[in-house]
Amino acid sequence: MGLPLSFEFFPPKTPEGVVKLRTVRAKLYAQRPAFCSVTYGAGGSTQAGTFATVAEIQSEGMTAASHFSCIGATKASVREQLEQLQAMGVKRLVALRGDLPSGYGLGGEFQYASDLVAFIRAEMGDAFHIEVAAYPEFHPQARSPQADLQAFATKVKAGADAAITQYFFNSDAYFRFVDEAYKLGVDVPIVPGIMPITNASQLLRFSDACGAEVPRWIRLRLQGFGDDTASIQAFGHDVVADLCDQLRNAGVPGLHFYTMNQSGPILNLCDQLGL
16 A cells, blocks of 8 residues: 555636646546545635536546635535535535635634534534645744644644645654644644645745745745746756655655646656655
């Protein structure tokens, strides 16, 4: 039995994107993932696309996990969506607080992801395997690292089965986070999220927005390559393969790849790692 792998996709916005993602998924299925997750836009803005992509993955014989965010939602709307997913045969959820669409007040009946997890358990029992998010470098809106760790522990104790981390490039941040979480009584697998490096400007912009740290040496090397895409991708591949190797050697419970709806970088990593 090899290391369990899982892949994250986002719902395509165009008919061409839908066709392209089918091809990408078919290639990645060769890795026999434990499940494939599908993201959910701010305030549930991509819900129809998310559920459609989840349904396709299920119809292709794979286990699909739907992202499910609660910010701005009511208990009635969440209950309805849970019943819809259950009717589709979905058995895994990634339960998130989610980001508010711009221009919204706080609104809704859920303040934290822990409220959502507790609600799902109360309403649906064990119908769903629930993953939650973890932030080894701490959530950008957290008051302090201690508060963030405590919030994570609360979320797990509300009924989560496992956690998937925000991506990171410094394995020490992950190991320390896991140690601290276990000291707070967290006893579920914390699976590292892995982001391939394929586009320097996109990665740096994305990381600044979501609070993921790109170490200075990686940032400067990427910037030094300028527009040399081949060098950026070769360097990025080496950095991420090395990170995955460190994690695997330490006995992590799995690897969750943020695919960005591309198969090439992930297949190259799996190939090099012998996964």
